[in-house]
Amino acid sequence: MRWHDLGDERCPVARGIATIGDRWTLLVIRDCLLGVRRFEDFQTRLGIARRVLAERLALLVERGVLRKVPYSEKPLRHEYRLTRAGHELLPVILALTKWADAHVPHPDGPPLRHRHTGCDHVMSPTLTCSECGEPLDSHNVRAEPADPDSTLLAHARRPETATR
Amino acid sequence: MRWHDLGDERCPVARGIATIGDRWTLLVIRDCLLGVRRFEDFQTRLGIARRVLAERLALLVERGVLRKVPYSEKPLRHEYRLTRAGHELLPVILALTKWADAHVPHPDGPPLRHRHTGCDHVMSPTLTCSECGEPLDSHNVRAEPADPDSTLLAHARRPETATR
DNA sequence: GTTTGCGGGTCTCAATTCAAGACTGATAAG
DNA sequence: CTTATCAGTCTTGAATTGAGACCCGCAAAC
Numbered sequence: 001m002r003w004h005d006l007g008d009e010r011c012p013v014a015r016g017i018a019t020i021g022d023r024w025t026l027l028v029i030r031d032c033l034l035g036v037r038r039f040e041d042f043q044t045r046l047g048i049a050r051r052v053l054a055e056r057l058a059l060l061v062e063r064g065v066l067r068k069v070p071y072s073e074k075p076l077r078h079e080y081r082l083t084r085a086g087h088e089l090l091p092v093i094l095a096l097t098k099w100a101d102a103h104v105p106h107p108d109g110p111p112l113r114h115r116h117t118g119c120d121h122v123m124s125p126t127l128t129c130s131e132c133g134e135p136l137d138s139h140n141v142r143a144e145p146a147d148p149d150s151t152l153l154a155h156a157r158r159p160e161t162a163t164r
Numbered sequence: 165m166r167w168h169d170l171g172d173e174r175c176p177v178a179r180g181i182a183t184i185g186d187r188w189t190l191l192v193i194r195d196c197l198l199g200v201r202r203f204e205d206f207q208t209r210l211g212i213a214r215r216v217l218a219e220r221l222a223l224l225v226e227r228g229v230l231r232k233v234p235y236s237e238k239p240l241r242h243e244y245r246l247t248r249a250g251h252e253l254l255p256v257i258l259a260l261t262k263w264a265d266a267h268v269p270h271p272d273g274p275p276l277r278h279r280h281t282g283c284d285h286v287m288s289p290t291l292t293c294s295e296c297g298e299p300l301d302s303h304n305v306r307a308e309p310a311d312p313d314s315t316l317l318a319h320a321r322r323p324e325t326a327t328r
Numbered sequence: 329g330t331t332t333g334c335g336g337g338t339c340t341c342a343a344t345t346c347a348a349g350a351c352t353g354a355t356a357a358g
Numbered sequence: 359c360t361t362a363t364c365a366g367t368c369t370t371g372a373a374t375t376g377a378g379a380c381c382c383g384c385a386a387a388c
Binding site for chain 2: 022048063101
Binding site for chain 4: 002023047048049050051052074075076
């Protein structure tokens with residue numbers, strides 16, 4: 001199977017990866033969230049091949065994650081800004097940040113920290129249940145088929161002992 | 165810059181992507197969280213090239229996300245199980261799932277839903293502030309340098325109007 | 329009016345990675 | 359003896375990437 005075809009899968013993880021699962025895309029989004037908007041700045045900060053950057057930005061625009069906003073006529077120049085969909089990738093970035101800080105730490109620690117402007121505390125983003133507010137982890141979340149007739153694990157033997 | 169070098173960056177997003185940012189890796193993790201453990205099952209479910217799968221699994225073991233557990237001597241066979249670090253990728257998967265369901269939806273809707281066993285409700289995983297419990301979004305989270313002497317945006321012009 | 333510089337790309341080419349699937353080695357079952 | 363299972367490895371041709379040269383429109387400097 002080719003990577004491109006993941007976008008047709010029903011699984012949202014596959015669909016998400018088809019859009020932002022490229023090796024560079026999430027770093028582009030990260031920079032966007034920090035306020036970077038221009039081609040040259042992305043290129044300088046990321047050290048990504050220009051051809052690849054141009055292709056990724058175009059794809060993100062096509063997918064509705066970024067939009068091109070002109071900031072100069074004569075010469076016509078655009079900058080890239082996050083759409084609402086783009087802004088909503090923040091939880092993905094924060095979840096990944098938290099994981100990496102815990103499990104692939106850098107000797108000098110993280111370069112940034114996050115402050116919640118609502119309560120003005122430096123905080124750690126925490127995934128919680130929308131219904132009761134308790135923190136989630138892999139032992140208190142259970143996946144179940146959305147359709148009565150579908151199976152949880154197509155094309156795989158079930159493990160003898162339940163995993164979660 | 166090559167993808168492989170991202171692991172040396174200080175930014176945790178880059179470090180995380182260096183470990184799990186491959187096009188297939190997060191799908192392997194997804195399957196692991198659903199209980200898939202064996203080479204043949206990953207291969208059949210994902211349709212990934214066997215060479216690539218073998219390489220990814222080995223990398224995930226090396227990075228401490230999976231561990232190999234023998235389930236048969238004669239012939240010696242191993243299965244792959246999530247370590248604690250692997251289980252803690254659940255928030256990343258859930259955040260991506262939620263994003264994709266909202267912004268890259270499949271016509272038939274998602275194949276799975278998630279139930280919090282604590283309160284026994286089907287729920288939507290929500291990222292909240294660890295200090296006050298309020299939901300987070302890109303407009304109420306502010307990134308700030310962890311070190312007093314570091315700058316938020318190295319190598320980039322600051323936007324004239326603040327983004328967030 | 330010629331040159332220089334900036335911003336945002338496109339083009340080329342070699343190196344790397346990937347997809348697809350044949351093949352291997354150990355063992356067990358028929 | 360033959361076939362099947364499982365977890366890989368190997369090979370080959372195709373696709374993607376990295377690095378950097380080049381291009382275009384325009385403005386400011388010379």
